[in-house]
Amino acid sequence: MEILQGFVDAVVGIFQTSGFAALTWQNYVMMLVSFILIYLAVKKQYEPLLLLPIAFGMLLVNLCPSIMAAPLTDLIPVTEYLNNPNHTETDISQIQYQITTINGIDYVNYPTQNAGLLWYLYRGVKLGIYPPLIFLGIGCMTDFGPLIANPKSLILGAAAQIGIFVTFTGAIFLGFDPAQAGAIGIIGGADGPTAIFVTTKLAPELLGSIAIAAYSYMALVPIIQPPIMKALTTKKERAVVMEQLRPVSKLEKIIFPIIVVIIIAILLPDAAPLVGMLMLGNLFKESGVVERIAKTAQNELMNIITIFLGTTVGATASGANFLKLDTIKIIVLGLIAFCMGTAFGLLFGKIMYKATGGKVNPLIGSAGVSAVPMAARVAQKVGQQENPGNFLLMHAMGPNVAGVIGSAVAAGVLLNVVG
Amino acid sequence: MNLSGITSLMNVADLTMAEKGITSAKVVLTGFVVVFAVLVLLIVIISIYSSIIQAAQNSGKKKQEKVVENIKATTTDKVEAPVETVAPVAQDGISEEVIAVISAAVATMYGSPEKAKIKSIKKSDGGRSAWANAGLLNNTRPF
Numbered sequence: 001m002e003i004l005q006g007f008v009d010a011v012v013g014i015f016q017t018s019g020f021a022a023l024t025w026q027n028y029v030m031m032l033v034s035f036i037l038i039y040l041a042v043k044k045q046y047e048p049l050l051l052l053p054i055a056f057g058m059l060l061v062n063l064c065p066s067i068m069a070a071p072l073t074d075l076i077p078v079t080e081y082l083n084n085p086n087h088t089e090t091d092i093s094q095i096q097y098q099i100t101t102i103n104g105i106d107y108v109n110y111p112t113q114n115a116g117l118l119w120y121l122y123r124g125v126k127l128g129i130y131p132p133l134i135f136l137g138i139g140c141m142t143d144f145g146p147l148i149a150n151p152k153s154l155i156l157g158a159a160a161q162i163g164i165f166v167t168f169t170g171a172i173f174l175g176f177d178p179a180q181a182g183a184i185g186i187i188g189g190a191d192g193p194t195a196i197f198v199t200t201k202l203a204p205e206l207l208g209s210i211a212i213a214a215y216s217y218m219a220l221v222p223i224i225q226p227p228i229m230k231a232l233t234t235k236k237e238r239a240v241v242m243e244q245l246r247p248v249s250k251l252e253k254i255i256f257p258i259i260v261v262i263i264i265a266i267l268l269p270d271a272a273p274l275v276g277m278l279m280l281g282n283l284f285k286e287s288g289v290v291e292r293i294a295k296t297a298q299n300e301l302m303n304i305i306t307i308f309l310g311t312t313v314g315a316t317a318s319g320a321n322f323l324k325l326d327t328i329k330i331i332v333l334g335l336i337a338f339c340m341g342t343a344f345g346l347l348f349g350k351i352m353y354k355a356t357g358g359k360v361n362p363l364i365g366s367a368g369v370s371a372v373p374m375a376a377r378v379a380q381k382v383g384q385q386e387n388p389g390n391f392l393l394m395h396a397m398g399p400n401v402a403g404v405i406g407s408a409v410a411a412g413v414l415l416n417v418v419g
Numbered sequence: 420m421n422l423s424g425i426t427s428l429m430n431v432a433d434l435t436m437a438e439k440g441i442t443s444a445k446v447v448l449t450g451f452v453v454v455f456a457v458l459v460l461l462i463v464i465i466s467i468y469s470s471i472i473q474a475a476q477n478s479g480k481k482k483q484e485k486v487v488e489n490i491k492a493t494t495t496d497k498v499e500a501p502v503e504t505v506a507p508v509a510q511d512g513i514s515e516e517v518i519a520v521i522s523a524a525v526a527t528m529y530g531s532p533e534k535a536k537i538k539s540i541k542k543s544d545g546g547r548s549a550w551a552n553a554g555l556l557n558n559t560r561p562f
Contacts, residue, residue, distance in 0.1 A: 151462040151465040151466050152462060154458040154459075154461055154462050154465075155455075155459070158455050158458040161450070161454050162451060164450065166447065168443060168446055168447065168450075169443035169444075169446075169447060172439050172443045173436075173439055173443075178442060181443075248469075249473075251472055251476075252468070252472050255468060255472070256465070259464055259465070259468065260461060263457070263460060263461060263464065264457065267457055268453075268457065402458070405458070405461075406458060409453070409454050409457050409458065410454050413449065413453045414446075414450070417446055417449055417450070
């Protein structure tokens with residue numbers, strides 16, 4: 001009888017510590033969402049490099065919330081701590097743990113349980129370390145040649161950021177505070193690392209929904225952009241064949257990152273971590289003397305960071321955090337921001353078309369939302385539908401890489417104004 | 420550039436519609452103006468340094484062209500020597516096709532035949548294969 005009771009107690013104990021007892025319905029809904037995302041990543045190949053780790057992080061945190069739990073600490077009065085014979089410290093100054101003073105009494109924050117695995121990896125997101133490192137890799141892969149050959153495309157990169165600020169207004173009127181509204185607006189920049197960087201500083205509580213919205217819309221660029229592009233341009237404008245870009249010398253390419261970082265870091269120090277790393281990576285590439293470092297930054301380092309970033313960002317989407325009305329608002333506002341960015345880029349493209357007497361194809365304006373190189377490829381594809389002999393890709397790469405700089409500048413402005 | 424102080428409010432729920440409008444108008448205007456100003460400044464600076472570099476490189480090229488023209492002018496006075504067409508001395512067992520391929524590669528790398536000549540072609544004896552050498556070089560070059 002005693003054996004049977006022991007057996008029942010053990011089974012009950014196992015059940016009580018298992019997910020069945022601890023999980024809520026929100027966790028199960030989020031698991032379903034993660035299955036859909038895994039399906040989209042594997043079967044449809046929508047940005048699988050990011051979507052797969054995000055979806056799996058989401059699954060893990062909803063199966064086992066403690067994987068993202070912060071470390072537990074006990075508050076022990078300092079005198080009691082020092083009197084404990086197990087502790088070797090003899091004075092308060094020697095105590096290595098954080099001291100908290102409550103009602104005039106000092107307490108030691110004594111750790112009793114370590115944090116979950118993903119909590120530690122998430123430090124890189126929370127402290128704003130991963131996004132600039134991703135930018136380092138992007139810098140190594142980016143050719144700013146088309147932008148240097150045609151600097152006016154920076155205007156299109158700036159125009160596409162207007163969506164960020166217009167969406168900010170929408171978010172304010174939907175009841176978000178200015179910091180949250182800034183983080184939501186940045187989805188319109190269509191730049192994942194920038195969106196994460198800004199959100200962790202302005203509204204960390206919204207990180208899961210904003211990151212997922214940003215990456216989803218980047219993956220959906222080929223579906224979202226073409227209808228807007230066709231609606232805002234005429235057949236004649238879309239068929240414009242642009243003159244070939246001039247070749248850019250190596251010296252110009254080497255000087256470019258140095259000049260850009262000097263100007264932006266002085267004017268907008270808040271954008272310096274992102275732009276600084278982007279330009280460092282680009283200098284690695286263009287200088288041609290540190291091939292090994294450039295290779296590591298754009299391959300191994302970037303892949304490692306992508307794993308950590310994706311998994312931990314997915315892990316912020318726990319059921320209780322994610323299943324809120326605010327998430328739906330963010331997803332809708334994000335879509336508006338993205339569409340507005342595309343539209344303003346196109347409108348400025350049309351202005352350039354008129355100003356140059358029909359030499360600029362307005363379609364390249366839509367590539368001003370970052371999403372490199374997807375947005376440029378979409379411009380190429382839509383242009384070719386009108387004129388199969390038209391190759392807009394290199395022309396669209398100018399505004400496309402300008403969009404990366406533009407969204408980093410917009411991020412700097414938002415951090416300064418509402419941060 | 421210090422933009423803080425434009426929005427000192429944080430409790431947006433307490434704001435009236437008019438105040439919300441003013442807050443967002445300020446941010447939209449600031450964002451619009453600053454982003455455009457910074458990028459237009461970049462356009463100006465990129466254009467300036469590009470034109471300086473292009474001008475410098477063009478003048479360098481022109482100088483080179485002048486030197487070449489001068490050399491040509493002095494050499495045309497002399498009686499032109501007949502151009503010798505000597506085939507490279509090739510080891511037995513190396514086919515004409517291989518010689519042609521090597522010559523083509525050299526011509527592609529060095530451009531005109533005046534800059535490089537192939538005098539002889541020999542098989543290297545044993546050792547690593549060309550691919551193994553390339554792999555080794557790739558791994559050890561930075562050290």
